[in-house]
Amino acid sequence: MTLMREVEDRIERKLYRQGKIAGAVYTGRGQEAIPVGSALLAEPGDVLFPSHRDMAIFFIRGVSARRVLAQYMGRMGGLTRGRDGNMHMGDMSVNVVSIISALAATVPVAAGAALALKYLNRNGVAFSYFGDGATSRGDWHEGVNLASVQKLPVVFICNNNCYAYSTPLNLQMACANVADRGPAYNMPAAIVDGNNVLAVYEATQRAVAHCRAGLGPYLLECKTFRMTGHSAHDAAHYVPQELFEEWRKLDPIARLENRMLAEGWAGQAELDRARAAVVQEVDDAVQWAEQSPYPDAATLLEDVYEKP
Numbered sequence: 001m002t003l004m005r006e007v008e009d010r011i012e013r014k015l016y017r018q019g020k021i022a023g024a025v026y027t028g029r030g031q032e033a034i035p036v037g038s039a040l041l042a043e044p045g046d047v048l049f050p051s052h053r054d055m056a057i058f059f060i061r062g063v064s065a066r067r068v069l070a071q072y073m074g075r076m077g078g079l080t081r082g083r084d085g086n087m088h089m090g091d092m093s094v095n096v097v098s099i100i101s102a103l104a105a106t107v108p109v110a111a112g113a114a115l116a117l118k119y120l121n122r123n124g125v126a127f128s129y130f131g132d133g134a135t136s137r138g139d140w141h142e143g144v145n146l147a148s149v150q151k152l153p154v155v156f157i158c159n160n161n162c163y164a165y166s167t168p169l170n171l172q173m174a175c176a177n178v179a180d181r182g183p184a185y186n187m188p189a190a191i192v193d194g195n196n197v198l199a200v201y202e203a204t205q206r207a208v209a210h211c212r213a214g215l216g217p218y219l220l221e222c223k224t225f226r227m228t229g230h231s232a233h234d235a236a237h238y239v240p241q242e243l244f245e246e247w248r249k250l251d252p253i254a255r256l257e258n259r260m261l262a263e264g265w266a267g268q269a270e271l272d273r274a275r276a277a278v279v280q281e282v283d284d285a286v287q288w289a290e291q292s293p294y295p296d297a298a299t300l301l302e303d304v305y306e307k308p
């Protein structure tokens with residue numbers, strides 16, 4: 001969670017302002033417990049479909065901060081080798097499927113991946129991530145319906161951060177919770193404190209067990225808040241200030257650290273050392289990324305189309 005926070009802070013608050021980021025910047029500040037608490041439960045053969053606020057998934061699957069930073073800077077060292085300048089990236093060598101920009105477009109793809117895993121008897125699970133707004137798109141309903149009818153092993157993980165760009169929840173869906181959509185598909189759905197990484201972990205354990213037992217998909221609605229604008233170019237004037245203040249008290253990293261100290265799982269010195277190591281790792285990664293070259297224009301069509 002700290003690595004994700006540090007990499008995203010560096011991108012949004014420094015490199016973007018210095019004009020070094022090639023594309024737009026969307027961060028998951030305040031939402032780190034969701035990708036971390038869930039993706040830690042993915043087995044190597046499982047397939048993950050991150051959304052735009054789930055950077056930790058890449059780190060959990062072993063993608064380095066160097067490569068993620070090079071990606072955002074449009075360099076050859078990035079996952080798309082300079083073809084894209086933000087989070088539209090994946091790494092099929094570790095079963096992380098690239099984000100499709102159109103919201104919810106990856107949901108039917110996740111259902112398809114789960115169909116393949118089931119057909120091949122792999123006992124694998126697809127992890128499908130999206131925001132609250134994405135659940136109002138047609139693709140979301142088609143993908144969820146297919147998964148449910150076919151009893152496919154998909155954990156659908158919603159980060160409900162109360163906004164879809166500037167649109168608050170009540171203006172984009174008529175039910176109170178995303179989880180309320182589950183029964184329409186005869187799919188179990190749980191509401192989780194998305195700012196508590198241990199709660200997300202436990203809920204995901206239950207969801208994954210359900211999927212691996214062949215019982216079909218499972219929906220997790222992780223309640224959280226977007227502690228930033230929609231993107232680095234959005235100051236979020238439309239969000240009432242007191243909401244930020246309320247949710248700041250629920251910061252998932254601070255909450256876990258406080259719990260660790262209270263339970264005696266770690267001392268302050270250990271936490272400080274861990275944080276310093278993260279800062280150092282990100283310093284190194286930024287330097288590495290800045291030294292990575294931009295792609296040669298003559299190669300830009302490589303890997304765009306499959307060769308015969």
Ligand SMILES: Cc1ncc(C[n+]2csc(CCOP(=O)(O)OP(=O)(O)O)c2C)c(N)n1
Nearest residue numbers: 053101102103131132133134161163164165
């Ligand atoms: C079909 C489609 N419409 C609009 C957009 C532009 N867009 C990107 S993210 C976003 C908001 C998404 O809200 P939500 O699903 O709640 O995710 P969040 O950004 O809050 O994590 C919008 C409107 C898009 N990418 N795709």
Ligand SMILES: [Mg+2]
Nearest residue numbers: 131132163164
């Ligand atoms: Mg949202």
